[in-house]
Amino acid sequence: MTFSTTWLWRLVIAVPLAVFVVWALVDNARLFVVTTMNGITLAALYFLVASGFTLVFGLLRNVNLAHGSLYLLGAYVGWVVGDHTGSWFLAVATGFASAALVGLVLQTAVFRFMQGQDLRQTMVTIGLSIVLADIMLWIFGGEIYQFDPPSAIYGGTPLPIVTRYPTYRLVLLATAIVIGVALWFFLNRTRVGMMIRAGVDDRGMLAASGVNVQMVFAITFAIGAGLAGFAGVVGGTALSIAPGEDTRYLLASLVVVIVGGMGSVVGAALGALLIGVAEQMGLAYLPHYGIVVTFVIMALVLAFRPQGILGRPS
C-alpha cells in the first residue's frame, strides 16, 4: 500500500472510532469507562488463553483445537485440588501442571509421529476435544463449579469514576501482564526461547544446527497447554466453569489469533485487546448483536489483511 492509502485507511478507522468515544463519554462517562476496563480485563483473559494457542501454532504449525478442552481440564483439576487443600494458589499451579503434562504426553506420544501432516494433526485434536469434553462431563457432571480465591483478591475495589470495580478483574489484568512479560522474556532472552524462535523461522536449520528439535517441540507444547490450564483456573475463578466453556474459549482463541496474527505472542496480545474491548463495547452499546461484532472484525481483518495484524505473510 502506498503512503497515502495507508493514511486513508488509518483515517477511515480512526475517525468513526474517535467520534464514538467522544459521544460515549458525553452520554454516560461511567458506562464508557467501565466498559473499557471490562474490555481490557476480558482481553487479559483472552490473551492468557490465546498465547498458548499461538505459541503451539507458531512453532509446531499445529492448530490445536483441543486447546479449549485443555483449558477446561486444567480448571477442573485445579478445582479438585483447591477444594481439597483450600489453597487457591495451589489450584492455579496444579491447573498449569496438569494441562502441561497432558500436552507433553500428546506431543511425544501422538503428534511427534505426524510431523508435517498439519491437517491430520488438527483432526486428531478435534477428536481429542470431543473425547475429553465427554470424559469431563462424565466425571464432573453438568453442575457449575466455582473457585474460592483468597478474599484479598476477590471483592470490589473503590476506583475513581467507576466507584467500585471487581478486584479480581484487576488481578486478572496484572496476571496477564506478568505472564506476557515473562513469556516475552522467555522467548527473547533465554536459550530455549531462542531455539523456539529459530524453529519458527526455519525448522530444518534448527535441526541441522544440532538442537534436539523434538525436545524443543515437547517443551513448547507443554508450555502452550500449561498456559491453557493456567488460564482455566484463573478464568474459571472469574467466570465459573461448566461444560461448554471449552468451545467458548477455543473460539475466542481462534478469533484473537486470526485477528492478531498467527504465531505471534505480541499479536495475540493485540488481538485480545481488540476483541475483548470490541466484545464488551458491543454488549454495552449493541446488546443484541454484541457477539457478532467480534466476528465482523475478524472477517474484515481477513478480507484486508489475511495474515492478521501482526502476522507474517506466509
Add this chain to the structure above:
Amino acid sequence: MQTIKGRLLGTLVGVTVAAFATSASAQDTIKVGLLATLEGPFAAGGQDGMRGAELAIKEKGGAIAGKKIVLLKASSDARPDVAVNATRKLVEQDKVQIMVGPLSGSEGIAVKDYSKSQPGVTFINGSSGAQATTLVNPSPNFFRFNTEGAQWMFGLGEYAFKDKGYKKMALIAEDYAFPYSQVQGFMVGYCKAGGKVTHKAWVPLGGKDYSSVIAKLPTDVDALLVVLGGSDAVNFLTQYEQAGGDKPMVGGSITVDQTVLNFKGKRRESLLGTPAAGPIADSYDGADWKKFVASYKETFKDGFPTPSLFAYVYYLNMRAAMEGLEAVKGDLSDGQKKYREVLAKLVLKSPTGEVKLDENRQAIGTTFITEVAKTADGQFYNKVVKAIPAVDQRLGMSKAEFDKMGLGSRDVPNCP
C-alpha cells in the same frame, strides 16, 4: 483395530436384521419412552428428571394391571432436531406406546409437531415449558401435566409490588423463549398492580460476562428481576456483588432452584432472602410433598439434597401417565382413545396440589411464591411464602385478552 471393526460390523448386521424384522409387542408389557437432556448444560437437570420419572414408575411397583412397565431411555442435547430424532427412534423403532419428554422448551415444540404424525402414540411432556407448545397449534395427543414458564411466575409480580414494595424494577434475562414467558408471567401481575419495568437487558445466550450489562443498570430502581439459569445466574450474582451492586433481587423459577443453590463453591450467601416463584418449593409443608421428598431421597442416594424442579415435573407427568394407565387397566388397544379421554379428564392429586388439564391439554396447577432461606445445618432451600392454586395458561385473562397481548417476547408485555 480388528475388534472395533468387527464390533461395528456386528452392530451393522444386528441392526440390519432389526430393520427387516417386525417387532411384536409383547402382550404383558407396556413400553414407555423417556427423553431427557443428558448432555450439555442441562445434563444435571436431565439426570434428575429421569430420576423423577423412575420414581413415579417405582411407586406403582413397576407394573400396571399386571403389565410390566418397560422404560426405554433416550438422550438429547437441548436441540430440537436431536430431540425429534431420538423421539422418532423410540416411537418408530423401539415401538413405545407412551412417550414422555422432552426437557427443554424448543424441543417440546418440535416433539409436539412430530406427535401429530403419530396418532397411535400418546405423548406426555417431560419438563418443557414453552408457551407455544399448547397455545399455538396444539396437538390432540400431546399432554402436558406441568405448568409452563409463564404460569410459574404468576403472582410473583403482585407480591413484588404489594408485599415487597418494589415500585420500579430492571430486568436481566436471557434472550430466548423461556425467559420471555417467565417475564410475561411476572409482568402481567406486576404491571397491572402499577409497577414499572424501566429497563430490560436481554443478554445473549451463553454470555458469561455481565460486567457491561451491570454497568448499564439504572440506579433508580428498587429491585432487579433476574431470570437467568444455571451457571449464568451464579456468574451474574458474583459479578454484581463485586461491582458494588446492592439492589435486592427477584428471581425466576430456575434462578434460585436446587441446581443453582447446590453449586459447589462458597459464594452463595448473597442469595438469602431472594423471592422467586415456581411450581415447587423445597420447604412446602404439605404431607404429600414431604412424602415425595422422602421417597426421592431414599431411592436416589446420589441425587440432589432435595428433588429439583426437573425431577418433580418429570415425576408429575410420568405419574399422570401411570394413573391414566391404571384407569384403563392397561388397555391401550383401541388406538389409545380411551386412555386419552381418561388423561384429558384426569385430576392429578400431585404433591403440590391439584392438577387439571385445560382444553389444550395444558395443566392448570399451583404456583408457589418462595424466598431463599438457610436451614440450621447450612443448607439452602426455598421457603414457601404463598401458594396460588389453579393458575391457568392464560394467566387469569380471558382468551380474547390474552390473544390480544400475545405470547411473551422481547417487548411483550411492556410497562416502562
Add this chain to the structure above:
Amino acid sequence: MSAAQWRKAMNFSGARDWSGGRVTAPATPLRRAGAAPEAAPSTAMPSVAAALGSIRLRHVVVLAAVLIYPWVATPFFAFQIGGQSLALGLIALSLTFLAGYGGMVSLAQMTVAGIAGYMVAIFGASSVDQISLGWPWWLAVLIALVAATLVATFIGWLSVRTEGIYTIMITLAIGMAFFYLAQQNYAVFNGFQGFQKVAAPVLFGIDWHDAIPFYHLALFWALAGYFFVKYLARAPFGIALQGVRDNARRMSALGYNVTRLRIAAYAVAGFIAAIGGVLMVWYNALITPGSVGTSWLINILIIAVLGGMRHPIGAFIGAIVFVLLQNFAIDLVDRERFNLVIGLVFLVIVLFSPDGLLGWWAHLRRWSGGAGRQARLTGRKST
C-alpha cells in the same frame, strides 16, 4: 495433452494429499475399459461409452439394493437412517469434494446447508407467519440454492486468502458467526426458536415427507451429487483443482488463476451442500440455530473423514456409519456416553487410517488379494 500425460509431467511424487500424506499416484486414474494405457484419447472429458463400459456388476448390485431398500426396510429405517444418511452424505460430499479434491478443509459446509434451509423456511411456509413469506415451494428452494451458493462463494473469497490449515480455523469462526447471528436475530431468523413446520411439498398427490418418497428424493439427489463430483473430478476444472491442491505455485506458473479456481470450488461445494441443506430442512421439518452450531459443523467433518476423502462414496459411507452410531450407540453403550463413542471412533480413524473406512477397505483388499491383485492396483484404491 491428455490428463494422464499432464499428470506425469507434473511429477506427482512430491505431492501431498489433504492430510499431508504422500500421493504416489493420481487421485482418480482414468480407467478406460479395454483401452490400452498408452492409447488414452486426447480429450480429458470422459465419454459416455467409456463411463458405461466401466460399470461393474457390483455397481449394479449396489444400485439395485439401494433402490429397493425402502420397500423392504421399516419406515423408521428408510426415513431416519436411510433418508438422513443420504442428505447428510450429500453435505459431507461437498466437504469431500472441497477437501479431497481441492485440499481445502472447510468447516462451514453445514453453515451453507443451514442457510439454504433457513431460506426455504423464510421464503416458503412455516409456523412463523410474521416472517415466512409463503411463496411456492419451488421458488423458495430456488432462492435457497442461489443464496446459499452466493454465501459459499463469499466464504470462499474470505478463506482463500489464507492457506491450508488456516482454512479450518477461519471457516469455523465464520460458521460460528452465522450461528450467533441466527440465534440473536429475530427479524429474519427468528432467533433461538427458529422455524418449525417447514413442510416438504405435496406433489402429484404424494407427501414428500413420507418415508419412501423422501428416501427416493434424497437418493436421487445423492446419486446426482455423486456422479456430478465423479464427473467433475475428471473434467478440466477438477483436474486443475487437484493440481492446485498438490502444488499451487506450479499451477500458477502454468497460467491458471489459482484464487479463481479455489473460489469456484467453494461455489460448487456450496451448491452441493445447499441441496443437502434443503433436504435436511425437509427431513427435520424445522430449522433452528442448533442445526448450524458447533457440533453439526464438526459432525460433517467427522462424517467425511470417517468414510474417507479419497472417493465420493466415502461421504455416504461415513454418513451411514455416523447415523447408525448416533441412533444405536445408545443401545450398546451407556446412553449418556455416545458422544464419547463417536469421538473415539473418529480419533481411531484419524490416527490409524486417515483415509477413513475406504482406506481400511483398500488395505483389506490388498491383504486378501494375491500378488496379481497387487500388480493391478495402483497403490491407491479407486472405483
